[in-house]
Amino acid sequence: MRATGRQLRKGWQAIAFVMALAFLGAAGHGDEASPHDASANGLWSTMPVVRPALPSVENAAWCQTPIDHFILAPLEAKSWVPAEPAARDRLIRRATFDLWGLPPSPEDVRRFVADESPDAYERLIDHLLASPHYGERWARHWLDLVRFAETNGYERDALKQGAWRYRDYVIDALNADKPYDRFVIEQLAGDELPDATDETRIATGFLCVGTFDDEPNDKLKYKFEQLDDLIHATSTTFLAVTLKCARCHDHKFDPIPQVDYYAMLNFFVSGKAAEGELLAFADAGSPAEAVQLLQGGDPTRPGETVAPAFLSMASTRRRDVALPTSAGTTGRRLELARWIADAANPLTARVLVNRLWQHHFGEGLSRTPDNFGVMGSEPTHPQLLDWLASALVDGGWRIKPMHKLIMLSSAYQMDSTHAREQQYALVDFANELWWRRNRLRLQAEPLRDAMLATSGQLNPKAGGPSFFPPATRQALEGLSKKSDAWGESPLEEQRRRSIYMMTKRSLLLPLMTTFDFADTTQPCSQRNVSTVAPQALALLNNDFVHRQSEAFAGRVIAEAGAETAAQIERAWWLALARSPSDAEWEAALAHLQKQRDHFASRAAGQGETLGNDDPQRRALASLCHVLLNTNEFIYVD
């Protein structure tokens, strides 16, 4: 996303490339010798995926998986060494947040640290992947990509009935380890499958969860806006291609002629979101209406008729789109879906494994996960990306084994610190060579969920309609229609995981947006990570955080008893999965005493009645509150 120095250089390369095309008189397209054939354009992401051989390394003992060869070789070329392995308590915390978006329990940590069997870590990964919490975490990454929200946006911001079923579909698909090719096909054409079911129809919610203006200024223009949303969501999510840029003219940088955009538009032109309990996409009938190229993207200036065709730059062979006709549908989206999910598509697997790497490591191997075009950044480890892509396809497109493969690598298990940090950071500040683990800040959902888990309040109820968190008066004032009721859910529901929270486009929960919640209008491949004072204010003052601190204190008392020393020990274990150091223990003790005296004097003087008004209890809640605010709580090493 960011214009890095490398991207700027890429920009010049792109311009040179475009000029070269122009010089060769190669601006035309569509004929047999199209310069937009993958073989001619030279763009790395459109080259066929070939599984590379493993690079040879000196320190073969470090390599626990093939991945490690690809990481170690460039380090050794610089005479660099990778970071030491992370301590086991750090490792289990990392793996659990990574796969579940939740912290490990103190007991999980103790057990894992004590388990000296050689396969303890592998069993941990298996255990984490087998839990439904895995789908609840990784579905969120997917929902970011598909611009998921449960309302239309715009002035009325009406509820999309049944949008939650799509959210549950994604969670269930991940938990069931549905092969990714099938996952793609169901979301694009679940209604057109010969074996279509309610489940596969719900999957087409992918095409329905975007913004929708029920009162557009110009209906013809808006029709193409809606189609553009589908083209953009599809091309970004599955292919990391900025096809959107070819709506009005040939793509300025990538080998995408304008005709490709309208060829793609053919696949969607007959469909719309169906009304009813199931939020699903369906064609209005068959045959499909003819699509004309719009000159300058202008709906009032239709040009040549364009037949359905696949993205020319990523088509490794010419393949006419067969158009099966079946009752009530054009069958076109199924064709598109099958082309995207084809093992020969050079983009699909690369894009997915890059995203997997990104969510495990904080950055992708290509650091522009939404743009594999000329203006994107080339992978730092292109051979590793291809190796992973071929492993995905060879493994039947199953994602869980890929998680395991990645997490079993030494690369994944490195510590977040490095003895030569100062030296290496001078050369590679962005850690593009992966010489250490990136320290990651919890995203909004894992942060909220971790507070609930720590306080013991987490309601693990899975699936079903979303809950409404309490909305502040202030947030409600920002609504254009203030009469719109915000149905606050029962407390029990409010304690569910964040993925089950209602996402209303005009009223996103400030606690979530403050911590860089995803944009809900466009595919979001990578969230911002900002560190600003309003986040500190939220964690210091927000009502939700205070309620969790109180509950956390209650849990500590329930589990540790009335003795202060045991309470401190337990609070540390629940929040940070370790015992306090001596200095920390002293500081905590002093804090409890000071706060207790302070609350006691205040209560005596002013007769305060704040929740539980026992000064001792309030002091403990204050300590718990501090722990929820620590860097150690919010960062994962």
Place this chain on the structure above:
Amino acid sequence: MSTKRGHAPSSGFPPPASRLFPCGQTRREFVWEMGAGFVGMALAGLLDGDGFFARQASASTRVAASPLDVKPPHYAGKARACIFLMMNGGPSHVDTFDYKPTLEKYAGQTLPPEKSFTNSGNRKMGFLTPAWRPFRPGGESGLMISDYFPRVREHADKLALIRSCHTDSHAHGSALVAMNTGSTFIGRPSLGSWCVYGLGTPNQSLPGYVTIMDKRGGPISGQPNWSSGFMPASYQGTLFRPVGEPVLDLAGPLDRTAQREQLDLLAQLNQRHLDGRPGGSELAARIQSYELAYRMQSEAPEAVDLTKEDQGTLAMYGVGSEPTDEFGRNCLVARRLVERGVRFVQLYSGGGHLEDTWDAHESVEKNHGRHGAEVDQPIAALLTDLERRGLLDSTLVLWGGEFGRMPFAEGEGAPGRNHNPYGFTMWMAGGGVKGGVSYGETDEFGFAAAVDKVHLHDLHATILALMGMDHEKLTYFHQGREERLTDVFGNVIEKIIA
């Protein structure tokens, strides 16, 4: 430039904090720099006991290197603060500040075909249309300003109109980001971030860079408009809300004493955590964010507390009257923030989409009549107020939108106008700007900048110059490149600098 104005060129502009580490410093020094400005008093007490200060004795000179501490400018610019009045949506220049009597002559004709342009949003195109309200001369300078801004017109002698601006995008999202960051692509630091990065901020208890949204909503593209991009988040704009508490979650159930005790413990725990993680700049930044948050809790409510203002002042800004109340409050808050040392304040007029912004597709008269009435009196009051308090010379006021609007109607006989990135007007006042001057011209149609063209980069270069910074020297090293607000472009408009 600096020589011309008789200032000694600066030789000692400090390198950005990001480059000090890890170039030969100890990690502890780096942490000290990152944290010193905010952790300040709190850590002093806590760390004294563990000998921290004894070990820091040799680094005492580095205290001033905290990222937000005041830094010397390249040369003595007059402006110490900037208030950017952002007219979100793109006001029509030919209807406001770019007097084009020739449009009367061309009314009913089409723009000549050789004038090529992107028809943003593929909207309908009509005939050239004169200004919807008359222009009249203002002040002794006689600058021509339309009846959408009768009160601002009274300040004509303070204004430098820049009537030849042009930008790189016809779409709101990217044009807003461009006006704010210099690039149509999101991810670069915004103007306010560059100012705070270059100059620091005198009041560590308030954010150095404040953004106040319109109640109707944020700008299209959202956060990237006030982002610090690849710079540390310390330079990012902080949102002040126009309703309720100025900053969300500003107050909680704990009193100040109890909270201070919490923060002291938190700082101690975080410091120990950081000690085990050398080079953790993100961790240090987060430590720092807590101290800012703590101080904001007392300073921010005071800064936005308009009960301290007398009735005359409130009435002058239009506070308590419609339709000026909201923007009047925001302008008055902006003055109070600048008074308290905030370096950069951006106020949005217009929020959300279309007619709730200056995006006058439907009707210029209806749209600009509405928004002009909201902001004209407050802006005039701001200029009056800054002047009478002696703040105008040191405060640069900047007015404008992300682009202008077309001189022709949006559709035959239609009363609206479409986006125009090719030519538009921005104006400046105070902060060392010449008053009563007009710089640059659009062509006879008011369509495109024609004489003394001013690109965004030139505008940004000029703003930095007025604030005492050389846009070619204000660099931030990022991934192998010395990044600048103005990329490799930008020319300072010397002619409008007093």
